[in-house]
Structures are given as C-alpha cells and as structure tokens.
Amino acid sequence: MTDKETNGQEVTAKSNFIHQQIEKDLSEGKNDGRVHTRFPPEPNGYLHIGHAKSICLNFGAALKYGGMTNLRFDDTNPEKEEDEYVRSIMEDVRWLGFDWGDRLFYASDYFDRLYAFALKLIREGKAYVDDQDAETISNQKGSPTRPGTESPYRNRSVEENLRLFEAMKNGDFEEGACVLRAKIDMTSPNMHMRDPILYRIMKTPHHRTGDKWVIYPMYDFAHGQCDYWEGITHSICTLEFEVHRPLYDWFIDQLKEGDYRPRQIEFARLNLTYTVMSKRKLLELVKERYVSGWDDPRMPTISGLRRRGYTPASIRNFAERVGVTKVEGISDVTLLEHSVREDLNKTAPRVMGVLDPLKVIITNYQAGEAEMVEAVNNPEDPEAGTRLVPFSGELYIEREDFMENPPAKFFRLAPGREVRLRYAYFITCQEVVRDEKGEVTALLCTYDPETRGGNAPDGRKVKATIHWVSAAHAVEAEVRLYDRLFMVEDLSEEKERDFKEFLNPGSLVIKQGCRVEPSLVQAVPFSHFQFERIGYFNVDPDSTPGKPVFNRTVALKDAWTKEKGK
Ligand code: ATP
Ligand code: MG
Numbered sequence: 001m002t003d004k005e006t007n008g009q010e011v012t013a014k015s016n017f018i019h020q021q022i023e024k025d026l027s028e029g030k031n032d033g034r035v036h037t038r039f040p041p042e043p044n045g046y047l048h049i050g051h052a053k054s055i056c057l058n059f060g061a062a063l064k065y066g067g068m069t070n071l072r073f074d075d076t077n078p079e080k081e082e083d084e085y086v087r088s089i090m091e092d093v094r095w096l097g098f099d100w101g102d103r104l105f106y107a108s109d110y111f112d113r114l115y116a117f118a119l120k121l122i123r124e125g126k127a128y129v130d131d132q133d134a135e136t137i138s139n140q141k142g143s144p145t146r147p148g149t150e151s152p153y154r155n156r157s158v159e160e161n162l163r164l165f166e167a168m169k170n171g172d173f174e175e176g177a178c179v180l181r182a183k184i185d186m187t188s189p190n191m192h193m194r195d196p197i198l199y200r201i202m203k204t205p206h207h208r209t210g211d212k213w214v215i216y217p218m219y220d221f222a223h224g225q226c227d228y229w230e231g232i233t234h235s236i237c238t239l240e241f242e243v244h245r246p247l248y249d250w251f252i253d254q255l256k257e258g259d260y261r262p263r264q265i266e267f268a269r270l271n272l273t274y275t276v277m278s279k280r281k282l283l284e285l286v287k288e289r290y291v292s293g294w295d296d297p298r299m300p301t302i303s304g305l306r307r308r309g310y311t312p313a314s315i316r317n318f319a320e321r322v323g324v325t326k327v328e329g330i331s332d333v334t335l336l337e338h339s340v341r342e343d344l345n346k347t348a349p350r351v352m353g354v355l356d357p358l359k360v361i362i363t364n365y366q367a368g369e370a371e372m373v374e375a376v377n378n379p380e381d382p383e384a385g386t387r388l389v390p391f392s393g394e395l396y397i398e399r400e401d402f403m404e405n406p407p408a409k410f411f412r413l414a415p416g417r418e419v420r421l422r423y424a425y426f427i428t429c430q431e432v433v434r435d436e437k438g439e440v441t442a443l444l445c446t447y448d449p450e451t452r453g454g455n456a457p458d459g460r461k462v463k464a465t466i467h468w469v470s471a472a473h474a475v476e477a478e479v480r481l482y483d484r485l486f487m488v489e490d491l492s493e494e495k496e497r498d499f500k501e502f503l504n505p506g507s508l509v510i511k512q513g514c515r516v517e518p519s520l521v522q523a524v525p526f527s528h529f530q531f532e533r534i535g536y537f538n539v540d541p542d543s544t545p546g547k548p549v550f551n552r553t554v555a556l557k558d559a560w561t562k563e564k565g566k
Contacts, residue, residue, distance in 0.1 A: 035067030043085035045279035056319035071100035129164040148186035224248035274484035309538030309553030314340035353516035357396035365393035411463035474515035
C-alpha cells in the first residue's frame with residue numbers, strides 16, 4: 001500500500017491489476033519511465049459514482065507512480081453536448097480532490113488533425129466515402145458468424161474520395177447523404193474492423209467550434225488518436241472497449257512514428273444496487289422531472305451525492321474498497337453508506353435535532369427561566385471541544401421516544417418512568433396531555449435538579465438517554481429524508497419493463513416543523529452534522545436565513561441508547 005499527498009488529501013492506492021501492468025511497463029523501461037493517464041468524459045450529462053471510480057483509478061495511478069493525468073472532454077457529438085456539463089464535470093473532479101493542472105483538453109482541439117489524418121487514410125487508399133444510408137450500411141455489416149458485404153462505393157478512386165470528402169466538409173451534402181469509412185476488412189471476425197464509419201455529416205453547431213464543422217469524427221476515430229497525441233501511456237477504460245482495441249491499434253499503426261503507443265487496459269464498470277448508472281436514464285429522470293435535477297440528493301451523480309452530504313474522502317474510500325476487476329458485477333450501496341458513515345463519524349459535529357416534536361413541560365422548573373448545559377461536539381475528536389446548549393422548562397423531544405403503554409423492550413419515556421435528557425437532567429413523566437381527539441399533545445414531567453450533567457449523585461441509573469431541544473430557543477427546520485431511488489436491487493435484471501416503473505414512491509419524505517438546537521441557525525450549506533441518535537445530515541442550499549433545510553445523508557447505525565435495536 002502506498003500513500004501520496006495530493007491537495008493536502010491522502011490518496012491510498014492499493015495495488016490492483018492495472019498497477020501491476022504499469023509496474024511491468026516501468027520495469028521494462030517503456031515510455032522512458034513516464035506514467036500518463038487521462039479521464040475522458042463525454043460532456044453529455046453529469047458525472048456519477050461510476051465515473052468517480054474511473055477518476056480515482058486514473059488520477060490514483062498517476063499519483064502512485066509520480067505521473068500526470070489529463071482531463072479530456074470527448075466532445076465529438078454536438079447534438080448531446082453542452083457547456084453546463086463541461087462546467088459540472090470540472091467542478092466534480094476538483095471536488096473529489098484531483099487536479100489536472102494545465103492539462104485540460106477537448107477532442108475538438110484535434111478536429112483539424114483528425115481531418116488531416118482522414119485525408120492521409122484516403123490518400124493511402126484506406127478510407128472511402130460511402131453514399132449509402134445508415135440502415136443499408138448496418139445491414140451490410142453481417143454478424144459475428146456471417147461476413148459483411150462490401151459497399152458498392154468501396155473502390156472509389158483516391159481522387160474521387162478526396163473530392164467527395166472535401167465536399168462533405170464544405171457542407172455540400174445533407175445530413176445522412178454519405179459518410180467516410182475506413183477500408184479495412186468486411187470479413188474480419190471482429191465486427192468493429194468491418195469498415196467502421198470515421199466521419200458523419202452533422203449540421204449542428206458545436207459548443208466549442210461553433211459552425212466551423214459540419215462533419216464530425218466518430219468517437220472511435222477520435223479517442224485513441226487523442227490519447228496518442230497527448231502522449232498517454234495507459235488508457236484505462238471500461239470492458240466494453242476491449243473489442244474496439246484492434247481498431248484503435250489499427251488507427252495508431254497508420255499514425256505512429258517510433259515505438260510509442262498508449263496501452264489500453266480495461267476494467268469492469270461500477271454498478272450499484274437500487275440505482276441506474278446510464279447517463280441516458282439519468283437524463284430522462286431529470287428531463288421528465290422524476291427528480292429535482294442532476295443534483296437531486298437521491299441521484300447517484302457526484303453532485304447529488306455532494307448535496308446529500310457525501311464527502312470526497314468517503315467516495316474515494318468507496319472507490320478503493322470496491323476494487324478493480326475484469327468481471328461485471330454490482331456493488332452494494334450499503335458499502336457506499338458505510339464509507340460516508342465512517343468518514344462523518346470522525347468529522348461531523350454532533351448536535352441535537354427533533355424531527356417529530358412532542359412538547360415536554362417541566363412542571364418544577366421555574367417558568368421563563370433558562371440555563372446553559374455543556375454538550376460534547378464530537379466524542380471521536382477531542383479537539384472539537386464543547387458548546388453550550390440552552391435548557392428550559394419547555395422542551396421538545398422525539399414523539400417516538402414516548403409510549404403510553406410501552407412493550408417490554410421499550411426503555412424510553414413512559415408514564416411514571418425516569419430517563420436522561422442528554423447532557424442535562426433526569427426527567428420523570430408525570431402526566432399526559434391530550435387534545436379533544438385523544439392525541440397526545442404534551443407531557444408534564446418533573447426534573448431532578450441534582451442530576452445536572454446527566455448523572456444522579458445517589459448513583460441511580462436510567463435505562464435510556466434521549467435527545468431534546470428547548471422549545472423557546474430551538475430553530476424551526478425542514479428535514480428531507482431519503483430512501484432508495486428504486487425499489488429493486490438490480491435493475492439490469494428488469495430489462496422487460498421500463499426502469500421508471502421501479503421508482504420508489506417513498507424515496508423522499510419532507511418533514512416540516514422539525515426543531516433543531518439554536519447553534520444551527522447560521523449553518524452553512526453543505527456543512528455536515530450528526531443529529532444525535534438519528535443520523536448524519538447536511539445543510540441543503542435551499543436553506544434561507546433563519547430556516548435551515550437539512551438532508552439526511554444516512555441513518556446512524558449505532559445509537560448510544562442502551563436499548564436493543566434502537
Ligand atoms: P454512457 O452512460 O453514455 O455509456 P459513459 O458512461 O461511457 O457514457 P463517459 O463520459 O464516456 O460516459 O465516461 C467517461 C469515463 O468514465 C470513461 O472512461 C468510462 O469508461 C468511465 N466510466 C463510465 N461509466 C463508468 C462506470 N459505471 N464505472 C466505471 N467507469 C465508468
Ligand atoms: Mg462513453
């Protein structure tokens with residue numbers, strides 16, 4: 001295991017088969033000892049947790065071997081790409097703690113070079129303009145067991161191809177009228193080698209090149225060459241590109257001078273239970289308003305996880321834990337939840353908040369009086385110190401911490417029973433107040449002034465400790481509770497039906513009228529807290545002055561009450 005410092009953050013990179021390959025190349029003296037990776041997103045959506053894994057792998061490997069990582073936008077399809085996505089991707093990569101320095105690139109930076117390379121292929125008789133439509137071309141592809149059929153335009157002369165390709169570039173043809181194809185082998189057992197399309201006509205302005213181009217290179221024609229021109233040593237990508245590799249190699253064979261070529265290494269993409277990872281599906285959820293946006297805290301996007309309260313370290317640790325394999329699988333979302341719990345346990349200040357308030361009136365406390373009690377900010381972090389929390393004769397406790405007729409294992413408040421109020425006093429429930437419908441509206445309790453700080457001088461014990469806030473001092477808050485976005489664990493097994501049929505109708509519960517301790521009135525958006533006994537929460541940017549909004553990141557696993565199962 002190796003540790004390296006980056007941006008003041010620790011990246012721990014366990015060894016994996018990608019590292020082993022890199023080490024082998026280094027030991028053989030390849031690439032003059034350079035390690036250069038890249039993260040190549042297409043700016044057609046926001047990044048998700050699967051991309052986070054790829055980011056951690058690419059940047060992580062370069063950090064481990066003292067190399068560099070480029071950020072390169074694969075912007076070859078102007079119909080789907082937007083600047084908003086470019087901005088969000090940069091924000092998310094930085095937020096995860098990685099830095100591409102001055103190495104920000106776009107596939108569109110290479111449009112001129114790709115065009116020149118296409119001309120070279122035509123001149124060498126290795127590419128031709130095909131006037132057939134997409135459907136015909138696709139029908140002629142054959143199948144893995146049946147060879148393809150050669151296009152009638154395959155043997156056009158170099159001069160004719162040069163003239164037609166230039167006319168394509170000049171906008172003389174309509175979209176779909178023709179394409180440029182590589183002339184490789186229509187009988188190859190690898191379908192990708194059967195004269196793949198290199199360029200198509202698209203009369204859509206591009207987010208960076210405007211209307212300079214009306215022909216655009218296919219992803220397959222751009223990707224490997226961009227890696228080559230950037231001097232990438234290790235092109236880490238997901239498994240589906242394994243079968244494209246011979247084609248990428250063919251392109252580089254036509255291009256390369258000398259020995260250098262990027263080494264492509266494939267790994268299995270990350271899938272996660274109870275969610276979807278395809279950008280097309282995520283976009284559908286956003287466009288059709290099943291969620292509030294790309295950063296909806298239920299989304300598996302990095303911006304959604306951030307808004308939900310996930311930390312960069314928790315995501316990096318998760319990416320490390322799931323490991324790198326060559327076998328498709330699905331990771332359990334509870335592992336992601338475990339990672340954030342583990343991180344926030346160390347860092348999140350503890351506070352008290354009541355989600356479902358029930359009034360408690362302390363009948364023997366001087367009306368109108370209040371005092372401050374001292375509360376520990378983080379028992380996991382001695383440096384976090386303490387704070388003062390107001391206590392008074394009117395409090396709120398959690399409604400579920402009281403039961404009028406408690407079953408055997410319920411140790412919290414009940415008529416006649418004494419419990420501890422965290423950091424304050426022991427109280428005993430004397431009487432239950434109801435409204436005309438019989439609903440409990442308040443509890444009349446007494447407190448024992450001798451138990452200040454939460455311990456009785458006579459050594460008597462209570463079986464439960466509950467949280468509370470002072471009614472007059474508490475701040476009203478909105479709390480958003482999240483559950484899984486989908487109801488089934490593995491959506492890939494539900495191909496017959498529309499994935500949206502499996503959306504969980506209970507994935508968001510909004511609670512109004514919650515009460516939190518006054519220290520939270522100024523809480524800054526995106527700051528993290530542990531609401532004692534309830535879970536980890538973070539402040540949503542929808543908060544307004546005096547009215548904080550909290551997202552529940554994840555529930556607490558271990559509560560500190562003595563009760564079992566609570
Ligand atoms: P689509 O959802 O449209 O297939 P994509 O997932 O391929 O898009 P890109 O923007 O092309 O999205 O991905 C950028 C990089 O992230 C690629 O190198 C890709 O291999 C990697 N990547 C994408 N999804 C995952 C995933 N689920 N797990 C790991 N890596 C991923
Ligand atoms: Mg892709």
